[in-house]
Amino acid sequence: MKYFRLVLSQLFAKKTRTILTMLSLLMAFLLFGLLQAVNVAFNRGTSIEGASRIVTQARVSFTSALPLRLLPQIEAVDGIEAVMYQQWFGAYYQEPNRQMVAFAVDPRRLRQVITEWELPSEQWDAFANTRTGMIVGKTLADQYDWKVGDKVPLSSNIWPQSDGNMSWALDVVGIFDSSDPATQPQLAYLNFDYFDEERQFGKGGAGIYVSRLGDPKDAERVSKEIDQMFQNSTDETKSQSEQEFNLNFVRQLGDINLIVSSILGAVFFTILLLTGNTMAQSVRERIPQLAVLKTLGFTDGTVQMLVLAESFVLIGIGALLGMAVATVLGMGMVGFLGGSGSVVNLQVWAYALVSVIVLSLLVGLPPAWRARRLKIVDALAGR
Amino acid sequence: MSETLIQCRALSKTYTRGPEKIEVLQQLDLDIPKGDFVALMGPSGSGKTTLLNLIGGLDNPSSGEIRIGDKRIDQLSSKALAAWRAEHVGFVFQFYNLMPVLTAARNVELPLLLTALSAGDRKRRVEVALKLVGLADRAGHKPNELSGGQEQRVAIARAIVADPTLLVCDEPTGDLDRKTADEILSLLQTLNTELGKTIVMVTHDPKAAEYAKRTLHLDKGQLVDEPGA
């Protein structure tokens, strides 16, 4: 620790150079933080084990609705506490490009399955008892300034009413929040009974089923059981954990992992060269000073560590600043990718730490080795 | 005379430059008693710096013995030599060799970082050393804010702060004007007489040599009685 001041003052001997190098490092790690966050969010390892909810979709694809008549059979599977179904509504508000997530559901079943939605009991009841009722997530309600009691015309780009009208007049009967700060309620639900009666076609199609398990350990068995039940029927199913289902959704956007690692590869190659050059140059200039330290009794090992520490501190400070900025910016991305606080989470910070260590060693070892090997008498004589 | 501090026996140093062998020091014998102040003179290239570096434990001889106090230092590893230097030797160079980014006080503190002293103790010792060289009021200045003479005083403070027995000075006044040189030399003399530091000083300046208790002459790697010849 007593060497720390020495390391710092050596580092800032050439202020312009060090600060510019740090700014480059800051940018590199800012990008690292943001891109890794995207990567982590998209590649979050999920296994069916320990899933508390299971999504059952048509095997063909989730866009094909499973029929409502499967409900009793699914409900009968051992280990399932509650089942709901949800039909994608294809909703937009006023303009076709103002799309939003909305599902037609059975209110009572929704309440039993998605337990994290917080809604006063009387609003749950109002939703169940109002044919044209709709409940709206707080984030979405804030966005359009919707209040309980508002009449909202919601358009669908899929479902016409029986008279061909694509606009559905709905009543906001509740606004729900989430008990889990990680998920922002940015969606709406309408009453399935009303929706099914009024829609022009597709009647009897339930969409996908979501089952809540009593014990997450049962996830794998229950999924298998459901899928086996409908095997070789016209309504073959595919069940997976809710997380896996959601992930598959975003993964289809493209090979995010490849894009991210390509960009970061280019960035780190560049930053390695830049910082390596800075460190090599600064050690080269300080050869006589390092020799003096050795005459004073600093061992070869200590001098080597001092140079390595310098590289570590240089890269560490740059990385810390970059990751800090990334974390702050990442807070704005939470709604988009999910996760709590900032998308630049602990896992991303851990990756950053590993990168800092590897980078420091790559950058610091050559000059540190040079400093270690340097002969006092030669260096003092300028040889 | 009191006990011997530095004892060199059959000391040789050879450099190989390509196929050529340069014998810089040849079978040199030397005794310097504790408390002595020796000036080492000789023509350029005669091996003064080489000898000084050997005595200060900066380099290993090609053959021969060096005994400082009761310790043989000629065969020590670089790590052991470093520890030995930190404890027993202080260095003063022609070009001061201070760390440009550190203040005078921080420069002086450097050797103490290698000891187990607490920050407070280090601070006190630095103050004492700077006071001794007459620079207590410049503790917070960086080297480039000091004159050459002042820089050399800081270097001397750094050399004595860990309280070594031996001071090794390579042309300490080589880059200074007469008046400043005299001040530095008096300071060294005081360190010798008052604090009993043994000093070995290389110089080209006969006036400087007068401050020492005796003068040794080196020529072509060997000690000679009279200069020239």
Add this chain to the structure above:
Amino acid sequence: MLNQIFAVTALNLRSLGGRLGSSLVIVIGIAGVVGVLTALLAMSKGFESTLGNTGRDDRAIVLRGGSSAELNSGLSSDNVQAIKDTRGESGTLTSSAEMIVITEFASKARGGSFNVTLRAVEQTGFDIRPEFRIVDGRKFEPGLQEVIVGKDALASFEGVSIGSNMRFRGGDWEVVGVFETGDSHDSELWADLATAQTAFGRTGTSSVLVQLESADGFDAFASALKEDPRVNVDVKRERDYYSGQSGQFKRLIGILAGVVGVIMGLGALFAALNTMYAAVSTRTTEIATLRAIGFGSMAVVVSVVAEAVALALLGGVIGAAVSWLLFNGYTASTLGQGFTQVAFEFQVTPDLMLLGLIMALILGFLGGLLPAIRAARLPVTVALRGA
């Protein structure tokens, strides 16, 4: 003036050898930014051109009113009949009613299952698409549960090669051929409309593709349908329909390229500044000497900036070249509007490379300017003293 600039530049270039390491920093730094940006934009360009190449001006696609995409659309058999009855100037138009079903297949390269369009077409669907050709195997037989697979789909997904069986809704479908249309349909599977309608329990279709008499016949056809009280539909030129789908992806990549470009660009700028400050400071005395003998400070500024720009351009060229070598023609896929995978090839076009070079030029200019000004501002006496 020019002589002066040459003199100073020559001086700078001569010392370049000794500063190779730090000069390389500018080159590599800027090569990185230009390479990454070019690759990202090449991706967006490739997607855009794949969709832009899909469809023709003399064909129209008819969807249910307000549905905007085939996936959301649904036309009852009455509607389909009404559309097919719409006449052009010289009689009935050829048309193909088509149904879209989204299916899932495992990717060969990546984990997870991906959405793939299964398009059920009438035999006329082949007639009005002269770009369609079978590259392997044969067409499906009407009435049989047979599928043909687009060449990009074949390359991307498991279990779609000739001879494999696919299971849809409890029934087996055999892959009997591979086709190519040279556009986004190459990522699809095709089957017979009537057979698919039976298997999937549907009577209507998703769209009707109509061969117009000519590209000019579109307006007449569209207004005829609009006036028909039996149907409520949207009509688009087929080419416009597909071109419009690349917008969202373009925006997304645009944002990504913007964020990455700004951050990497700033990083490279700091690197360039670093190099040039160092370059200038090692030559402070030389520059001051020149100025002492009467060279103007403009010559100093210009020569330093010229050096930075030259290095940056070199970096830009390397970056664009590497990006071209690595990515031109690289095949990737993403979600199209139909919520299914569309394969496309990266296109590193000359205009993208030019864009990269312009960016390099700007970065080099900015990176050289500040150090140049500092060098020119430094009083000659100060510079001469402190080397």
